[in-house]
Each structure stands twice: as C-alpha cells, then as structure tokens.
Amino acid sequence: xxxxxxxxxFVLLGLVTVCMCAQLLAPxxxxxxxxxxxxxxxxxxxxxxxxxxxxxRFSRLLYGGRVSLLLAxxxxxxxxxxxxxxxxxxxxxxxxxxxxxxxxxxxxLSLPWFFLLITVRATLPLDVSPMxxxxxxxxxxxxxxxxxxxxxxxxxxxxxxxxxxxTTARACGCLRWRTLAVHIMPNLKPILxxxxxxxxxxxxLAEANLTMLGLGVAEPLPSWGSLLxxxxxxxxxxxxxxxxxxxxxLMLVVWGFQALLSHDEVMA
Amino acid sequence: MLIVLGGGxxxxxxxxxxxxxxxxxxxxxxxxxxxxxxxxxxxxxSNRSLPKFYAKYLRDMLRGQLGMSETFQRPIxxxxxxxxxxxxxxxVLALPGAWVLVLAGAILITAxxxxxxxxxxxxxxxxxxxxxxxxxxxxxxxxxxxxGIALVLILVPVLYRYTRNILERNFRRMHVMAARARGIGTPxxxxxxxxxxxxxQLIGLVAISISMAFGALIPVEFICDSPGIGQLALQAALGRxxxxxxxxxxxxxxVTFLANTAADAVNDVMTPVSA
Numbered sequence: 264x265x266x267x268x269x270x271x272x273f274v275l276l277g278l279v280t281v282c283m284c285a286q287l288l289a290p291x292x293x294x295x296x297x298x299x300x301x302x303x304x305x306x307x308x309x310x311x312x313x314x315x316x317x318x319x320r321f322s323r324l325l326y327g328g329r330v331s332l333l334l335a336x337x338x339x340x341x342x343x344x345x346x347x348x349x350x351x352x353x354x355x356x357x358x359x360x361x362x363x364x365x366x367x368x369x370x371x372l373s374l375p376w377f378f379l380l381i382t383v384r385a386t387l388p389l390d391v392s393p394m395x396x397x398x399x400x401x402x403x404x405x406x407x408x409x410x411x412x413x414x415x416x417x418x419x420x421x422x423x424x425x426x427x428x429x430t431t432a433r434a435c436g437c438l439r440w441r442t443l444a445v446h447i448m449p450n451l452k453p454i455l456x457x458x459x460x461x462x463x464x465x466x467x468l469a470e471a472n473l474t475m476l477g478l479g480v481a482e483p484l485p486s487w488g489s490l491l492x493x494x495x496x497x498x499x500x501x502x503x504x505x506x507x508x509x510x511x512x513l514m515l516v517v518w519g520f521q522a523l524l525s526h527d528e529v530m531a
Numbered sequence: 532m533l534i535v536l537g538g539g540x541x542x543x544x545x546x547x548x549x550x551x552x553x554x555x556x557x558x559x560x561x562x563x564x565x566x567x568x569x570x571x572x573x574x575x576x577s578n579r580s581l582p583k584f585y586a587k588y589l590r591d592m593l594r595g596q597l598g599m600s601e602t603f604q605r606p607i608x609x610x611x612x613x614x615x616x617x618x619x620x621x622x623v624l625a626l627p628g629a630w631v632l633v634l635a636g637a638i639l640i641t642a643x644x645x646x647x648x649x650x651x652x653x654x655x656x657x658x659x660x661x662x663x664x665x666x667x668x669x670x671x672x673x674x675x676x677x678x679g680i681a682l683v684l685i686l687v688p689v690l691y692r693y694t695r696n697i698l699e700r701n702f703r704r705m706h707v708m709a710a711r712a713r714g715i716g717t718p719x720x721x722x723x724x725x726x727x728x729x730x731x732q733l734i735g736l737v738a739i740s741i742s743m744a745f746g747a748l749i750p751v752e753f754i755c756d757s758p759g760i761g762q763l764a765l766q767a768a769l770g771r772x773x774x775x776x777x778x779x780x781x782x783x784x785x786v787t788f789l790a791n792t793a794a795d796a797v798n799d800v801m802t803p804v805s806a
Binding site (some may be wrong): 311331366370373374375376377378381382384385386435464471472475476477491494495498512514516517518521522 | 537549641663665666673746753754768769771779783784
C-alpha cells in the first residue's frame with residue numbers, strides 16, 4: 264500500500280472514531296449556550312472558543328463531523344446501489360430498457376448537478392426540524408448523485424457481457440440471473456468501490472455548499488457546512504484563526520477519501 | 532431535443548408538486564377581502580394543471596414569449612437577457628483563464644517529470660478540490676476579488692486533474708515511447724505525438740467545463756451578490772417560480788447539449804476518416 268493511502272486510512276479512521284465518540288469526548292452538548300461567554304477565545308474550557316451564541320465550537324465540530332461522516336457514506340451507499348442496479352440492468356438487458364435507463368442518465372447529466380440539487384432541495388420544505396433537514400439533504404444527495412456512476416457501471420457491464428468467460432458461462436447453460444449474480448457482479452466490485460469512494464467527498468462538499476446557501480442542515484444541529492457559515496464574517500479571521508478548524512478538518516477528510524483511490528482508479 | 536423537453540418537464544413536475552407551490556404572500560394581507568384573495572388564487576390557476584402549464588409554456592416559447600416571473604414580476608426574457616450578460620462576463624474571463632492555467636500546468640508537470648513539482652501541484656490541487664465552492668466564493672467576496680477569480684479557482688483543480696491524467700495516459704502510449712526512444716525531444720513529442728492524440732478527450736473536457744462553470748455560478752454569484760444567472764436560479768428555486776425555473780432548466784440543458792454537440796463536431800472534423 265502506498266504511503267499516502269496508509270496516512271489517509273489512519274487520518275480517516277482517527278477522525279471517524281473521534282467524531283463517533285462525540286458524546287463522550289465533547290465537553291458540552293452542541294446546542295448548549297454559554298450565555299456568559301459568547302465569542303470566547305480558546306481556553307481550557309472551550310478548546311476552540313465559542314460562537315456568537317456562546318456554543319462550544321469544539322463540541323459542535325465533533326457533532327458536526329459525526330453528521331457529515333455518518334451520513335455522507337450512507338448517501339454514497341444509496342447512490343452506488345442505485346447506480347449498480349440501474350447500470351447493471353441497462354448493461355445486461357440492453358434493448359429498449361437500456362435506452363430508457365441511459366436516456367434518464369443523460370437527462371440527469373445534462374443538468375449541472377448543483378443546479379439540479381438546489382432546484383430539488385428548494386422545492387422541498389425548508390422550515391423543518393433539524394433531523395428532517397439533515398435526512399432530506401443527504402437522501403437527496405444519494406438520490407440525485409447516481410447518474411455518473413450508473414454510466415460507469417453500464418460501461419463495465421457491457422464490457423463484461425461480451426467477455427470470453429461470460430460467453431463460455433452462457434454456452435455451458437448458466438442462467439441469466441446466475442451469470443449476473445455469480446460472474447458479473449463480483450467483477451464489478453472494484454468499479455463500485457471506486458464510485459463509492461468518489462461519491463463520499465463529493466457529497467460532503469455538496470452538503471457544505473448547500474448548507475452555506477441556507478438549503479442544507481438546519482440549526483441548531485451542526486454539520487461541517489453549518490460550521491463553515493460562521494466564516495461569513497471574513498474580517499476577523501486573521502485574528503481568530505481557530506475559526507478555520509472546520510474548514511481544515513473538512514479538507515483533511517476530502518483529501519483522505521481522494522487519496523484512498525488508487526492511481527488507476529483516478530486515471531479511469 | 533427529447534432531453535431538453537424532458538429536463539423542462541422534470542423541473543416543472545418537481546416545482547408543481549412541491550409544498551407551498553402557488554401560495555401567494557398577499558393572501559395573508561388582512562386588508563384584502565375574500566373576492567380579492569379569490570382573484571389572486573385565480574391568477575395562479577393556470578399553473579396548477581401541469582400538462583396545461585407545460586403545453587402553454589411550450590406554445591408561448593415557440594412564439595418567442597417566455598412568460599412572466601412570479602418572483603420578480605417581470606418578463607422572463609428581459610430577466611434572462613439582463614442576467615446572462617453578467618454571467619457571460621464572468622464566464623468569458625473564467626473559462627479561458629482556467630484553461631490557460633490548466634493546460635500550462637498540466638503540460639509543464641507532464642513534460643518536466645519533476646517529483647517535487649509533481650507533489651507540490653498535487654497538494655495544491657488537492658487542497659483546492661477539498662475546499663467547498665461556497666467557501667471559495669466567500670473568500671472572493673470577502674477580499675473583493677471578482678466572481679471570475681472565484682470561478683477560476685473552482686474550475687482549475689478539477690480540470691487540471693482530468694487534463695493531467697489525459698496527458699499522462701497519452702505520454703505512456705506505445706508510439707510516444709517509441710518516438711522518445713528514437714531521441715525525439717519533449718517539445719516535439721508533445722506537439723506532434725501527445726497533444727494530437729489527447730485533443731479529442733480535451734475537447735470533450737472543454738464542453739464539460741462549460742456545464743461545470745454553470746454549476747459553480749450558483750454559489751459564486753449568490754455569495755458575491757453578482758446579479759447573474761446563478762443567483763437568478765437560486766432565487767427562482769427559493770421562490771418556487773415555476774416559469775422561471777423551467778426556462779432556466781431548459782437554457783442550461785440547451786447550453787450543455789450545444790457544448791457537447793460542438794465538441795463532438797470538432798472531434799469528427801479532427802479525426803481522420805479511416806479507409
């Protein structure tokens with residue numbers, strides 16, 4: 264394994280572990296307001312200071328990380344499953360079904376993803392509970408992010424379908440569903456794994472963008488996107504560099520997922 | 532054509548069935564009597580039936596009328612003309628700027644093959660790719676840089692990564708290796724052997740970059756308060772402005788489609804017909 268991949272695994276596992284243990288490690292609840300200490304600088308009590316409502320930034324960073332690191336892979340899994348299902352059906356069945364599915368893929372790909380995302384998100388209720396907003400946001404990412412992956416899976420299945428070992432399997436009387444389950448799907452694993460890994464950082468960034476535009480996770484539930492909204496007050500950043508912590512962590516995580524992809528997968 | 536129409540109907544369906552569609556804030560005005568409220572509701576009734584709305588929309592569009600924006604209470608054609616000028620100005624600066632930087636960087640890194648330079652460029656590109664577009668826009672707005680600079684910073688890392696991979700793949704081709712073994716220098720290798728074979732993929736990427744730039748316009752123009760198409764799209768989405776959203780969807784789909792078709796046509800012209 265390459266050194267950068269080892270480092271990426273180490274960083275990601277460390278961050279995931281820390282964020283998942285937010286309840287144990289965070290000094291306070293993410294919504295608790297220390298009204299006597301708004302905008303406090305880092306101290307023994309508040310490791311990253313407090314925001315303008317007196318909420319502990321470090322606690323919010325951990326809870327926000329938990330939201331992003333738990334739900335982005337879940338959304339990526341959803342989109343990869345959709346892509347795997349639809350791409351495989353289109354690639355294996357061919358004919359009219361393939362044309363319909365690939366036409367839908369083209370339709371999704373003809374619109375810039377972010378444009379589609381904000382259109383759909385804005386048409387859903389915005390004044391909902393924080394838990395609903397977070398679920399809606401990540402579910403949307405999963406449901407709308409499958410098209411590009413489906414095209415890759417489709418190409419992979421088409422290539423496999425015409426390969427010699429599949430022809431031999433069919434000639435030996437292997438049933439269509441068995442060929443699909445036993446011979447084609449296992450060979451799609453590397454493609455699906457790569458698509459899953461590509462989707463996670465894309466979804467983390469999309470959530471951050473959506474939330475910064477006011478269409479993502481609702482307050483007081485923190486996510487990395489909502490923590491980045493604090494940086495809107497750009498003037499004080501040089502005197503308060505600790506406010507950049509969510510950005511640094513987000514960049515680290517996105518880099519980590521990108522580094523996990525092997526060189527060949529990036530080239531593909 | 533089917534994709535453009537499909538995009539329009541997809542968008543119209545989403546907006547029509549969204550919660551809060553057709554609600555007019557004026558209905559909450561206690562000074563209005565029931566007849567006035569009924570009149571306001573009647574004014575939205577043409578949009579309630581989706582097939583009727585879409586058929587009427589397409590009929591009007593063929594006559595060159597795009598209807599009225601419900602959010603801005605202005606003709607959509609006027610809004611589009613006004614806003615597209617602002618966005619075009621940003622795109623005209625950003626797209627060629629981004630491509631010059633990308634090509635210069637990718638060609639330099641691929642041709643020089645210096646490990647230190649490679650690591651440095653990868654780190655820089657990785658850092659930019661890991662920064663949310665809205666954050667880049669925030670930086671541009673905070674430091675008084677224009678939307679064009681923000682767009683360049685958003686586009687460059689993604690385009691650079693693809694371009695570098697394309698060039699690297701072409702550098703490893705057998706005929707390039709053979710040419711190198713025969714002592715042909717790197718500049719000649721690039722001009723006569725690598726770039727011509729990489730051109731079709733790069734042209735395809737240019738088409739994709741137009742669609743990417745449209746996507747990036749939304750956070751950039753909204754945060755930088757630049758009154759362009761991106762800001763209009765977000766305002767239309769937030770206001771559930773059905774006619775404006777459908778028009779924007781169609782415009783974006785047509786631009787993407789035209790860019791891809793143009794790329795395909797250029798590639799067809801450039802690719803020699805095999806005997």
